[in-house]
Amino acid sequence: MAATGGSGRSTVSDLLAERMAAADATTVVLDTAPRLSSPWPSWTAGQQSGGLAALPPDRPLTRSQVRHAAAARPGTGRPGWHVLTDGRDWHSPPLALPHAPAAWLQLAAIGGWQCVVADTPHPVSHDLIESRCAGQTGQTRSWYELPYAVPVLCASATAGGVQALQQAVMALHADGIPLQRTVVVLVAQSDGRVPAVARAGAAMLSARTAAVVHLPYDPHIRAHGLRTVARLRSRTRQAARLLSEEVLAAAGASWGTPLPDAPRPAPLAVVSHS
Template identity: 60%
Template sequence: MLPADARLTVPVLAPTGGAGRSTLAFLLATELAAAGDTVVLDTTPRLASPWPAWTTGPAGGGLSALAPAEPASREAVRSACAVMGGPAGEWGLLTDGRDWSAPPLDLPSDPAAWYQLAALGGWQAVVADTTHPVTHDLLTARCAGLPGQTRTWLSLPYAVPVLCAAASAEGVQALQQAVMVMSAENLPLHRVVAVLVATGDGRLPPVVRAAATMLSGRTAEVVHLPYDTTLRANGLRSGRVHGRTRQAAARIAAAVLSAAHESWGAPLPPAPQPAVLRPVSPAFPA
């Protein structure tokens, strides 16, 4: 169990689109709910995100209920969450669940803004479903002399990233390239959990197995997420997944917790808290 004052940050990253980030974030949150109070932050614009369609509990106010120009309270952030259920318990989801015709929200790209939101909500485990391609982001940031989103996510307090890719020749090539660039940028690969997401039944191709062997020596752990026909047929809203999918998700969650404990100790130290807003004193009368 995570201590009450701890906050584990788990950004789910990928070098390309279509790598199964959202599905993995869903499964990971379902497992981490057994370790502590858990939330998923949906950083994807509404009409490109699958999360609103997966909402099964009260929708809350969603991200649109949190005005960016106004101070928010813990109660406001909590009430904006949709409530999701799973075998390990309920967990929260912060997404934009409005109708498709509503004006788009101006979502922040800075990971620190999302972390501040999670800190305000007081969750112990924070799973962030990211949208940016890792390798492109690192290269662009290097050329511009900026930190970039990937580096910022990894530099957040107690962050254990999950880097996923399709279990195919093209997928592992993109994953290997991302790991190579992350190594060149001196990012903490020792606490990166790599996940190979199967795209079909059967054994992994030889090139994928070879890549998994190579990556196991450079990352905290490499986990294979098997193809799930039940999940493909019914979607995540039904909550029905194959037993082996649940076992793989539990192994990923265990790898994340193990990497966190090896990096910072067990139990995790207390997390930073957002600064308290103090009332502004009225001007003295003339």
Template identity: 70%
Template sequence: MAATGGSGRSTVANLLACGLAASGSTVVLDTAPRLSSPWPAWTSEQAAAGLASLPADRPLARSRVHGAAAHRPGLANGSWQVLTDGRDWHSAPLALPQAPAAWYQLAAIGGWQSVIADSTHPVAHDVLAARCENRQGLTRGWCDVPFAIPVLCAAATASGIQALQQAVMALHAEGLPLQRTVVVLVGTNDGRPPAVARAGATMLAPRTHAVVQLPHDSHIRAHGMREPDRLRSRTRQAAATLASAVLAAAHATWGQPLPPAARPRPLSVPVPAL
């Protein structure tokens, strides 16, 4: 999740998937509209059926869900999957569900061990709007998914840290689980993180489970995440650190090994008369 756009959220989701793939089967759920998401471009060479092949009003088999997911290479000869809308740009927009429970149900059908949701809503705005309208917001919905570890991304700049601090204040005011939240500060330039990013990390460290610094990688800036095997060694190390922090937060909250995740209640499907 992130407070604003341009926070490196999808890059972080990709690197986290690379790190978690070493521990078990992993999938990324792309919840963004197709023309505002980088995932279709990162998987364009594949012929995966995509989210459009998974009708929301019919029962789904695990084989069909896996057939809709594209495969992505990991960082250590592993692989993982991503569910995105990979159709041509001129196809009619796909109506994706907003409710986190719907995405959790889809992931449960797929049976993956690690699920990463690349969300698109601005966290602080969502929390405040939900509070003013007396409803449950998307941020709380994602935090309430079984064994959810919130990963909050921000650019390591003055404006990025300011937006991050506002998001953290909103999460704290609503009693959302900061103690199991992992913060990722995404570098925008080579060299040492700026003073404002270092100060932000120091401020957030005691309030969250972990703060991870993701260094700037010129290959990502130039080519996106098409070729993870060409990433810098320090980027690979940051991906491993991020995955370890997420797993540690889960184990510290629910124990090790993690108990079985809750299975969504299946919907009743009417059987046609013969």
């Protein structure tokens, strides 16, 4: 999650998925953003998977259907992970993606993955204020309420990014959202020392959230995105490993270790037609 666009959500999602897959957890990234605002179609280009367009929302699905629709992300000497995205050509009609986080949970449950990383496009602060004024349950709270959800709140390590992050945290706190199982990631926009404003923001947030992780600048990501992960810096991988450890620690502190089995949506009854 993030308060604004350009906060490194997709990069963080991919790095976290890689680390969770390396821990022997079957992992999927759910790309919940519209196709032309998402980097995932280009990161998974060239694959023959059907993507989200191959999963009709009005019919029962099987595990093999969902798995075959997912694109694969190869690990570097480790097990890979999957991505469910809309990988069609740019001129294809937009898909009507589900808004309810529970629908995405159901899709991942059908696929049978142990770990789900959801890349969410909605701005957290705006969603919280809008839903409060409308007297409704917003996207942010709905994601938080899913079984064993550990939200990862991303922000660029700049003055504007930290300010937006602090506003998001204040909005989360005002709505009674459990910050104690929220992990914050500050994404560096340049090489060198972490800016003073980011260090100050991390110090303030470390007491309110489960953890604050700094993701260093990586020129390979800036130049090529995450089409490949083989050339990432070692410190980028170290930060990703720390992030996965903090996410698991937050889950363990909230629900115990090992985690209990997650509830699974009940399958639809088979209807025979005569």
